[in-house]
Amino acid sequence: xxxxxxxxxxxxxxxxxxxxxxxxxxxxxxxxxxxxxxxxxxxxxxxxxxxxxxxxxxxxxxxxxxxxxxxxxxxxxxxxxxxxxxxxxxxxxxxxxxxxxxxxxxxxxxxxxxxxxxxxxxxxxxxxxxxxxxxxxxxxxxxxxxxxxxxxxxxxxxxxxxxxxxxxxxxxxxxxxxxxxxxxxxxxxxxxxxxxxxxxxxxxxxxxxxxxxxxxxxxxxxxxxxxxxxxxxxxxxxxxxxxxxxxxxxxxxxxxxxxxxxxxxxxxxxxxxxxxxxxxxxxxxxxxxxxxxxxxxxxxxxxxxxxxxxxxxxxxxxxxxxxxxxxxxxxxxxxxxxxxxxxxxxxxxxxxxxxxxxxxxxxxxxxxxxxxxxxxxxxxxxxxxxxxxxxxxxxxxxxxxxxxxxxxxxxxxxxxxxxxxxxxxxxxxxxxxxxxxxxxxxxxxxxxxxxxxxxxxxxxxxxxxxxxxxxx
Amino acid sequence: xxxxxxxxxxxxxxxxxxxxxxxxxxxxxxxxxxxxxxxxxxxxxxxxxxxxxxxxxxxxxxxxxxxxxxxxxxxxxxxxxxxxxxxxxxxxxxxxxxxxxxxxxxxxxxxxxxxxxxxxxxxxxxxxxxxxxxxxxxxxxxxxxxxxxxxxxxxxxxxxxxxxxxxxxxxxxxxxxxxxxxxxxxxxxxxxxxxxxxxxxxxxxxxxxxxxxxxxxxxxxxxxxxxxxxxxxxxxxxxxxxxxxxxxxxxxxxxxxxxxxxxxxxxxxxxxxxxxxxxxxxxxxxxxxxxxxxxxxxxxxxxxxxxxxxxxxxxxxxxxxxxxxxxxxxxxxxxxxxxxxxxxxxxxxxxxxxxxxxxxxxxxxxxxxxxxxxxxxxxxxxxxxxxxxxxxxxxxxxxxxxxxxxxxxxxxxxxxxxxxxxxxxxxxxxxxxxxxxxxxxxxxxxxxxxxxxxxxxxxxxxxxxxxxxxxx
Numbered sequence: 001x002x003x004x005x006x007x008x009x010x011x012x013x014x015x016x017x018x019x020x021x022x023x024x025x026x027x028x029x030x031x032x033x034x035x036x037x038x039x040x041x042x043x044x045x046x047x048x049x050x051x052x053x054x055x056x057x058x059x060x061x062x063x064x065x066x067x068x069x070x071x072x073x074x075x076x077x078x079x080x081x082x083x084x085x086x087x088x089x090x091x092x093x094x095x096x097x098x099x100x101x102x103x104x105x106x107x108x109x110x111x112x113x114x115x116x117x118x119x120x121x122x123x124x125x126x127x128x129x130x131x132x133x134x135x136x137x138x139x140x141x142x143x144x145x146x147x148x149x150x151x152x153x154x155x156x157x158x159x160x161x162x163x164x165x166x167x168x169x170x171x172x173x174x175x176x177x178x179x180x181x182x183x184x185x186x187x188x189x190x191x192x193x194x195x196x197x198x199x200x201x202x203x204x205x206x207x208x209x210x211x212x213x214x215x216x217x218x219x220x221x222x223x224x225x226x227x228x229x230x231x232x233x234x235x236x237x238x239x240x241x242x243x244x245x246x247x248x249x250x251x252x253x254x255x256x257x258x259x260x261x262x263x264x265x266x267x268x269x270x271x272x273x274x275x276x277x278x279x280x281x282x283x284x285x286x287x288x289x290x291x292x293x294x295x296x297x298x299x300x301x302x303x304x305x306x307x308x309x310x311x312x313x314x315x316x317x318x319x320x321x322x323x324x325x326x327x328x329x330x331x332x333x334x335x336x337x338x339x340x341x342x343x344x345x346x347x348x349x350x351x352x353x354x355x356x357x358x359x360x361x362x363x364x365x366x367x368x369x370x371x372x373x374x375x376x377x378x379x380x381x382x383x384x385x386x387x388x389x390x391x392x393x394x395x396x397x398x399x400x401x402x403x404x405x406x407x408x409x410x411x412x413x414x415x416x417x418x419x420x421x422x423x424x425x426x427x428x429x430x431x432x433x434x435x436x437x438x439x440x441x442x443x444x445x446x447x448x449x450x451x452x453x454x455x456x457x458x459x460x461x462x463x464x465x466x467x468x469x470x471x472x
Numbered sequence: 473x474x475x476x477x478x479x480x481x482x483x484x485x486x487x488x489x490x491x492x493x494x495x496x497x498x499x500x501x502x503x504x505x506x507x508x509x510x511x512x513x514x515x516x517x518x519x520x521x522x523x524x525x526x527x528x529x530x531x532x533x534x535x536x537x538x539x540x541x542x543x544x545x546x547x548x549x550x551x552x553x554x555x556x557x558x559x560x561x562x563x564x565x566x567x568x569x570x571x572x573x574x575x576x577x578x579x580x581x582x583x584x585x586x587x588x589x590x591x592x593x594x595x596x597x598x599x600x601x602x603x604x605x606x607x608x609x610x611x612x613x614x615x616x617x618x619x620x621x622x623x624x625x626x627x628x629x630x631x632x633x634x635x636x637x638x639x640x641x642x643x644x645x646x647x648x649x650x651x652x653x654x655x656x657x658x659x660x661x662x663x664x665x666x667x668x669x670x671x672x673x674x675x676x677x678x679x680x681x682x683x684x685x686x687x688x689x690x691x692x693x694x695x696x697x698x699x700x701x702x703x704x705x706x707x708x709x710x711x712x713x714x715x716x717x718x719x720x721x722x723x724x725x726x727x728x729x730x731x732x733x734x735x736x737x738x739x740x741x742x743x744x745x746x747x748x749x750x751x752x753x754x755x756x757x758x759x760x761x762x763x764x765x766x767x768x769x770x771x772x773x774x775x776x777x778x779x780x781x782x783x784x785x786x787x788x789x790x791x792x793x794x795x796x797x798x799x800x801x802x803x804x805x806x807x808x809x810x811x812x813x814x815x816x817x818x819x820x821x822x823x824x825x826x827x828x829x830x831x832x833x834x835x836x837x838x839x840x841x842x843x844x845x846x847x848x849x850x851x852x853x854x855x856x857x858x859x860x861x862x863x864x865x866x867x868x869x870x871x872x873x874x875x876x877x878x879x880x881x882x883x884x885x886x887x888x889x890x891x892x893x894x895x896x897x898x899x900x901x902x903x904x905x906x907x908x909x910x911x912x913x914x915x916x917x918x919x920x921x922x923x924x925x926x927x928x929x930x931x932x933x934x935x936x937x938x939x940x941x942x943x944x
Contacts, residue, residue: 003590003591003815003816004519004521004522004587004590004591004815004816005519005591006514006515006518006519006522006587006591007515007517007518007519007575010515010516010517011515012512012513012514012515012588012591012592013512013513013514014512014592014595015510015511015512015602018510018511018512018513019511021513022511033849033850033878034873034876034877034878034879035873035878035879035880036849036850036853036878036879036880036900038487038490038849038850038898039487039490039491039494040484040485040486040487040490041484041485041490041493042478042484042485043478043479043482043483043484043621044482044516044577044607044609044621045479045482045536045621046478046479047476047477047478047479049476050476050478064517064538064539065538065539066536066537066538066539066577067536067537067538067539067573101539103479105516105538115476115478116484118475118476119475119476119477119478119484120484120486123486125894125897125898127882127883127884127894129880130487135516137516149515149516149517157883159883159884161884161886162884163883163884164856164883164884164885166856166859166862166881166883166884167883170881170883177873281859285859285863288863288866289863289866289870343475343476344475344476377505377508377510378505378508378510381508384636384638387638387753387757390638391757391760391761394760394761398761401506401507401649404506405506406505406506406507406508407506407507407508408507408508408601409638409642410599411599411629411631411635411636411638411639411642412599412631412633412634412635412636412638413636414633422597422599425597426510426597
């Protein structure tokens with residue numbers, strides 16, 4: 001029989017990894033709550049109609065779809081074979097759309113959240129601030145740092161009236177708090193969809209190429225100007241249009257110089273001016289509030305992949321190792337003021353951030369930022385000398401657990417050395433031995449595994465007090 | 473456009489529900505760690521070959537299968553249509569087995585755990601004690617208390633050599649600790665597969681009817697003797713065989729009477745005697761250790777649904793409302809000493825317990841056991857008077873958050889009453905108002921929302937100290 005395996009792009013997590021992941025989640029959750037976001041959860045799979053068309057064409061093909069449950073296919077076969085008139089291709093298409101699948105795994109947390117808000121709008125008090133920490137699934141080609149199952153940690157505002165830009169400011173501050181706590185400096189790249197809209201206006205690029213334009217532009221940082229240009233030309237954007245605005249995407253000047261250039265260039269674009277006004281507001285306020293560990297940077301080539309963004313957009317990168325860091329964003333977000341209209345509700349205003357737990361994890365491993373996370377919950381192992389001895393010792397096990405000290409009993413009465421080795425392998429700092437001798441003498445024998453010393457105590461209480469004194 | 477919905481059998485969780493669920497998970501996790509179990513996680517979906525055939529026929533049909541990702545069907549169609557010789561039925565079958573799906577969502581946590589152990593056996597120190605708290609999916613018909621997505625909380629021992637019965641005793645004690653902490657008394661029904669095996673031997677039921685026998689017997693508690701008998705006869709068990717052993721499943725006597733009867737009845741069954749010896753050991757030790765909030769009861773008709781159990785089996789019920797409680801087990805477990813052989817490894821010994829988070833949650837709601845769980849993380853709302861005022865107040869927001877107090881800013885400068893109503897609706901106990909007046913006078917105005925009183929403070933520090941004094 002061959003060795004078992006797991007699907008590609010998925011992972012098992014050992015207890016060492018779990019302790020680190022739980023540590024990250026705990027900090028993110030605490031900060032989300034500190035900023036007044038409330039937790040919700042949504043199902044792992046949604047109706048296809050909820051998800052389809054929200055993420056662009058790529059998203060639709062990368063969704064993991066669920067088969068109808070039960071014995072659907074048997075039924076499907078006979079149903080279809082009854083309808084002899086149809087061609088084979090029709091059969092397959094129908095099989096696909098009606099019989100095979102009407103559900104898919106969550107692709108991100110934003111669309112299910114907006115679906116949640118529309119569905120529960122009568123129970124929700126707006127503006128609604130929610131956070132959500134759950135896995136999402138994408139059938140992307142697996143590669144370094146890209147998995148088919150990964151965790152997102154999202155915090156979002158949803159308002160009935162348009163949310164002020166303080167939402168963006170609070171989210172930036174929130175990220176600053178989280179990554180400061182993690183001892184992990186970040187750069188937040190920010191941009192505004194309306195500035196891109198304004199640039200498209202003045203460039204002469206046609207409206208129907210807007211989506212193609214943003215998808216290609218988003219590759220600027222990674223791929224550089226030439227590749228983006230080639231892709232844009234292939235999609236039907238003229239070289240003249242491209243060159244009219246390409247200059248801005250490479251601007252290395254500081255914020256105020258950029259504002260100056262763009263204010264001039266977009267002076268006749270209503271859209272463009274709105275974008276500039278918004279970004280200026282955010283930068284001025286952030287300057288006054290002061291971030292601890294975060295650099296805010298205006299990146300005019302930032303476009304973001306998701307279809308649904310309508311205003312500010314931002315992406316988060318590790319600050320260390322600046323050259324390679326652009327390859328790996330560890331989070332992102334923005335404003336999506338029209339997403340609810342997909343679900344038949346107008347005028348819901350949304351702003352949110354999404355942190356990629358797995359990307360953060362990998363970056364922190366690389367920078368050795370987990371070095372002080374303890375990985376062993378267990379403190380004490382009781383050596384198993386046989387049923388009578390265990391029964392005698394069990395009161396002490398109870399006593400220690402009552403004191404909140406993680407205590408194990410070795411399940412079998414095997415050779416003592418094997419049991420000591422188990423404590424050592426599992427980083428359990430103390431063993432307690434209670435054999436026939438100890439029962440007779442009414443003592444307990446404690447071994448400090450690392451220091452390799454044994455001490456006899458009169459009773460478990462004495463040992464416990466010694467432990468507490470050693471700030472154990 | 474129609475209202476959005478979620479797939480049947482799935483649920484959204486509001487923040488009130490999430491706080492309660494997280495409270496439950498936190499307690500279960502703490503107790504698991506107190507007993508020395510270490511956390512792991514496995515992917516949400518597994519290869520079909522890992523899952524199929526482990527849960528019995530019902531399990532195979534109730535699995536949620538994933539479609540191959542990407543544009544597989546298009547390819548599938550053209551591939552198949554090339555092969556003109558095949559009949560339509562062949563096409564469909566092949567589509568099913570090769571092209572449609574080779575993955576399925578996790579059905580329980582035990583089989584993926586055993587897969588994990590076999591796969592990572594060279595990195596694991598045995599005996600391995602792991603816990604795992606993750607959702608599982610079953611395409612069961614949704615009904616009260618039965619969902620298609622639900623959380624299991626599992627703690628298991630896996631040993632290379634056969635684990636002693638102290639594993640079972642530790643698991644029973646662990647459940648006692650968890651439910652005592654939850655203030656939720658339980659009854660644990662326990663039985664032994666070998667006792668059932670012994671009874672089958674003396675009844676004359678044929679070996680090939682063993683699975684059918686256990687599946688039917690497991691309904692005894694809910695359905696009663698007559699229905700079980702009817703089902704067994706239909707499956708080919710003779711009325712004589714049934715009546716030979718039916719008496720035992722209805723025994724109301726205490727443990728020692730049951731032991732006496734069964735010891736006599738099974739005196740020639742090696743299997744049966746092993747089962748009796750194991751259960752006696754567990755009962756005697758548990759009596760000495762003493763449980764706080766748990767009754768251990770021998771239920772000879774308990775058989776458990778899963779194929780993989782080989783020794784002790786148990787199921788957990790709420791103690792209140794004894795009549796209806798038998799309908800709703802809130803957890804279960806047992807010994808599965810041969811499960812690893814499915815993955816080509818002999819001699820791994822496993823014992824585990826699985827708690828159903830959603831069942832526990834519903835039972836606790838019914839008994840009003842969540843009444844003292846606070847549902848609002850947020851303590852303070854800053855009223856938004858406009859950009860200048862917010863900027864002025866932002867230092868105080870920072871200050872309070874630094875002190876660990878969950879603090880919100882209302883995102884828009886709307887009418888004050890609307891903002892106060894938001895605080896009230898969200899159970900936020902205090903609002904802080906800093907308008908032009910307060911800035912001029914250098915004061916802050918705090919409103920206690922419930923008591924409807926306002927107090928002026930000289931600065932945020934004074935307010936914070938008052939808060940701390942009130943053991944806020």
